[in-house]
Amino acid sequence: MSNTQATKPSVLIVGGGPVGLMTAIVLSYNGIPVRIIEKNTTNRPGQRGAGVQPRSQELYSFIGILPELQKLSRPLMQMHLYQPSDGGAPRDAHFLTPVDPTPACPITRPLSLGQSRSEPILRNFLLSRFGVALELATELTHFEQDAEGVSCHIVKRSVDGYKVEEDVRVLYVVGADGARGVVRKALGLSYEGQALEQHMIIGDVRVQGLGPNPQSRWHIFGSFATQGLWLRPTEWDTPDLYQIIGSGPTVDAAGLTADYPKLAQWIREVTQLEGLTINVEWASEYRASSRMVNKFSEGRVFVAGDSAHIHPPAGAQGMNSGVQDAYNLAWKLALVLKGLSPPALLASYSDERLPVISEMIKRTTAMFNRVSKEGVDRGVNADSALYMLGINYRWSGVVVDYRGSGGEEAKGHAYLGKGDGVHAGDRAPDAPGLTIAHVAPHGSLPELKAGEATSLFKFFTPAKHTALVFLPEDAERSAVGAALRSFPPGTLQTLAVLPNGVGHGPSQGSAEVDVTLVDAQGHAFSGYGSQGVGITFVIVRPDGYVGAYVRDAAGIERYCAGVFGGSAQ
Ligand SMILES: Cc1cc2nc3c(=O)[nH]c(=O)nc-3n(C[C@H](O)[C@H](O)[C@H](O)COP(=O)(O)OP(=O)(O)OC[C@H]3O[C@@H](n4cnc5c(N)ncnc54)[C@H](O)[C@@H]3O)c2cc1C
Incomplete structure (x- = not known):
C-alpha cells in the first residue's frame, strides 16, 4: 500500500518524535493520507528513551519493525553498584525484576535502544513502506478548528534562513509535539502536576577505561541521594558510548552541562577510577516533572505522548506510553476517516488512556523519588507492571464481555490487571504452537x-x-x-x-x-x-x-x- 504525499493529507501530525512517527505509521497502515512535520532542522541526537518495554516491542512486532530494532539494541542489563546504599561491597543488581517468558507473553525483557537509533528506524519504515517523509524545519505555529476541519498555519525554514508560510486545511490534527508543544496549550487542556525538585544531567558520553568487559552492565557510582552517576552502555556498534544521568542535591547540573571539560572532570571524581578517557558528546540539564492532561482531545485535535503526559524517566515508561497512545488513537481515527465508525468512537481514546497514564505517573514518580532519595538500588522494582503487559481497558465503553463490564473499579487495575484470566479490554495474549x-x-x-x-x-x-x-x-x-x-x-x-x-x-x-x-x-x-x-x-x-x-x-x-x-x- 502506498500513501504518497501527493495525496491531500487527512491528518496533520505535529512532531517527529517516536509518538508522531508511530501515529503516522498506524494511520498509513490503514491507508489514511498523513503529513508529519517536525520543527527541528535536523534529526535529534541523544539516547533519552532507550528502554523499550515488552508491550511496546509487541506493538513494534505487529507493525513489522521489531527485528530491525532488535538487531541494534541490547537486552536490559544488570546494574553494577560501585557504592551500594547499604555500605556493602560493590555488587550487581537488577533494576527491574526479570520475568520468564511464557507462551502468552513471549517477550518479557526490555530492550535498550536509544531514541537517536530507534527514531531513524521508524522514519525509514514510514518512508520506504508508505512514501511518507518526515518534513524537517517545518513548524505548526497556530491553528483554528471548526465543525468540518482544522485550519493550520505552518512555517517552513530553509537552510539559508528563508521562511515559507503555508495554510493547510486537514480533517484532524494530532499533537505529538512534546511537553512544550503548542497544540496542548492552544487547546487549553490542563497539564496538572508538578516539577520535581531534582535537577539532573542527561547526555551521551564516550568513556574508555571502565575496566574489563564494561559493556556488560550499567555502571552506578555514588548515590543520587547525594551525588550519583549512571553510565549505561548504548548499542553494540557504539562500544564506548554511554548514556549518562547525573543527579543529587550537591550536583550543579546547570554549571556542569554548560562546560563539558568540567563535566568530564566531575565524572572522573565521582567514579574515583584512574585513567578514564572521557569525551562528552552532548549534555543538558533536565528537570523531571509529573504532569498530565485532563483529556486527550478537544474537537478534531488530539494530543499524544509527552504532549499529554510527562513523568520522571525512572521505569522507562514515557516513550513507551506515548507509542501506546498513538496506537490506541490511530486505528480509531482511521475508521472514522473511512466513514466506517462515528466520530463518537474517538472519545474512547481519552476514556481508555487517562486511567492508564494516571496510574503510570503514580508509579514512576514513586520510583523516581525512591531512587533519588535513597539510591538506585532502593528503587529496584519488584513487580512486573513496568513491562506494561498488564495494561488494560476493562472499563471502556467500547469493549464487550459476556461476563459484564469491568466498570469503574477496573480503573484501579489499569496497569497491572487483575490476573483473573483474559477479559474484554485486556492485552490479547500470544499463543504459539x-x-x-x-x-x-x-x-x-x-x-x-x-x-x-x-x-x-x-x-x-x-x-x-x-x-x-x-x-x-x-x-x-x-x-x-x-x-x-x-x-x-x-x-x-x-x-x-x-x-x-x-x-x-x-x-x-x-x-x-x-x-x-x-x-x-x-x-x-x-x-x-x-x-x-x-x-x-x-x-x-x-x-x-x-x-x-x-x-x-x-x-x-x-x-x-x-x-x-x-x-x-
Ligand atoms: C534522560 C531521559 C531518559 C528517558 N528514558 C526513557 C526510557 O528509557 N523509556 C521511555 O519510554 N521513555 C524515556 N524517556 C522519555 C522519552 O524520551 C519521551 O517520553 C519521548 O521522547 C516522548 O516522545 P514524543 O514523541 O511524545 O515527544 P518528543 O520526543 O519530545 O518529540 C516531540 C517533537 O515535536 C517537535 N515539535 C514541537 N513543537 C512543534 C511544532 N510546533 N511544530 C513541529 N514540530 C514540533 C519537537 O521538536 C520534537 O522533536 C526519557 C527521557 C529522558 C529525558
Missing part, C-alpha cells in the same frame, strides 16, 4: 500455507480486527459466519481455532473463516480460557487489545454497535 490447517483461497490471507506452524501474534495487524473463534469439537460451526457479519467489509480477518486432534477439513469451517488453526500445544485454548466451554468469540482490536469476549452473535453485534455505530452492517 498453532498449525495452519486450512487457508480460504479467497480469504484475506491467501498467501499462508496449510501445514505451517504459526502463533497468534503473527496475525495481529494495525489495519484490521482479528476474530478468534474458538471452536470446541462439538460446536455448531454454521453460525460462525453469520455472527461476524456485523463487521463492515474489509475490517476483519477471522481465525478459527480448533483443539488438537479434531478433524479440520475445509468443509468443516465456515466460508467466512480466513484461516483455520489447530491448537497443537493447547496454548490458545488455555491462554484465552476457552477450554471446556462452547464456542467463544474473541475480537482482537487493531491495537492488540481484546475488544469483545463473547459467546454469540448478539455479543458481537453489541461490540460492532459500539465501534461502528450505525454503519455496522
Whole structure:
C-alpha cells in the first residue's frame, strides 16, 4: 500500500518524535493520507528513551519493525553498584525484576535502544513502506478548528534562513509535539502536576577505561541521594558510548552541562577510577516533572505522548506510553476517516488512556523519588507492571464481555490487571504452537500455507480486527459466519481455532473463516480460557487489545454497535 504525499493529507501530525512517527505509521497502515512535520532542522541526537518495554516491542512486532530494532539494541542489563546504599561491597543488581517468558507473553525483557537509533528506524519504515517523509524545519505555529476541519498555519525554514508560510486545511490534527508543544496549550487542556525538585544531567558520553568487559552492565557510582552517576552502555556498534544521568542535591547540573571539560572532570571524581578517557558528546540539564492532561482531545485535535503526559524517566515508561497512545488513537481515527465508525468512537481514546497514564505517573514518580532519595538500588522494582503487559481497558465503553463490564473499579487495575484470566479490554495474549490447517483461497490471507506452524501474534495487524473463534469439537460451526457479519467489509480477518486432534477439513469451517488453526500445544485454548466451554468469540482490536469476549452473535453485534455505530452492517 502506498500513501504518497501527493495525496491531500487527512491528518496533520505535529512532531517527529517516536509518538508522531508511530501515529503516522498506524494511520498509513490503514491507508489514511498523513503529513508529519517536525520543527527541528535536523534529526535529534541523544539516547533519552532507550528502554523499550515488552508491550511496546509487541506493538513494534505487529507493525513489522521489531527485528530491525532488535538487531541494534541490547537486552536490559544488570546494574553494577560501585557504592551500594547499604555500605556493602560493590555488587550487581537488577533494576527491574526479570520475568520468564511464557507462551502468552513471549517477550518479557526490555530492550535498550536509544531514541537517536530507534527514531531513524521508524522514519525509514514510514518512508520506504508508505512514501511518507518526515518534513524537517517545518513548524505548526497556530491553528483554528471548526465543525468540518482544522485550519493550520505552518512555517517552513530553509537552510539559508528563508521562511515559507503555508495554510493547510486537514480533517484532524494530532499533537505529538512534546511537553512544550503548542497544540496542548492552544487547546487549553490542563497539564496538572508538578516539577520535581531534582535537577539532573542527561547526555551521551564516550568513556574508555571502565575496566574489563564494561559493556556488560550499567555502571552506578555514588548515590543520587547525594551525588550519583549512571553510565549505561548504548548499542553494540557504539562500544564506548554511554548514556549518562547525573543527579543529587550537591550536583550543579546547570554549571556542569554548560562546560563539558568540567563535566568530564566531575565524572572522573565521582567514579574515583584512574585513567578514564572521557569525551562528552552532548549534555543538558533536565528537570523531571509529573504532569498530565485532563483529556486527550478537544474537537478534531488530539494530543499524544509527552504532549499529554510527562513523568520522571525512572521505569522507562514515557516513550513507551506515548507509542501506546498513538496506537490506541490511530486505528480509531482511521475508521472514522473511512466513514466506517462515528466520530463518537474517538472519545474512547481519552476514556481508555487517562486511567492508564494516571496510574503510570503514580508509579514512576514513586520510583523516581525512591531512587533519588535513597539510591538506585532502593528503587529496584519488584513487580512486573513496568513491562506494561498488564495494561488494560476493562472499563471502556467500547469493549464487550459476556461476563459484564469491568466498570469503574477496573480503573484501579489499569496497569497491572487483575490476573483473573483474559477479559474484554485486556492485552490479547500470544499463543504459539498453532498449525495452519486450512487457508480460504479467497480469504484475506491467501498467501499462508496449510501445514505451517504459526502463533497468534503473527496475525495481529494495525489495519484490521482479528476474530478468534474458538471452536470446541462439538460446536455448531454454521453460525460462525453469520455472527461476524456485523463487521463492515474489509475490517476483519477471522481465525478459527480448533483443539488438537479434531478433524479440520475445509468443509468443516465456515466460508467466512480466513484461516483455520489447530491448537497443537493447547496454548490458545488455555491462554484465552476457552477450554471446556462452547464456542467463544474473541475480537482482537487493531491495537492488540481484546475488544469483545463473547459467546454469540448478539455479543458481537453489541461490540460492532459500539465501534461502528450505525454503519455496522
Ligand atoms: C534522560 C531521559 C531518559 C528517558 N528514558 C526513557 C526510557 O528509557 N523509556 C521511555 O519510554 N521513555 C524515556 N524517556 C522519555 C522519552 O524520551 C519521551 O517520553 C519521548 O521522547 C516522548 O516522545 P514524543 O514523541 O511524545 O515527544 P518528543 O520526543 O519530545 O518529540 C516531540 C517533537 O515535536 C517537535 N515539535 C514541537 N513543537 C512543534 C511544532 N510546533 N511544530 C513541529 N514540530 C514540533 C519537537 O521538536 C520534537 O522533536 C526519557 C527521557 C529522558 C529525558
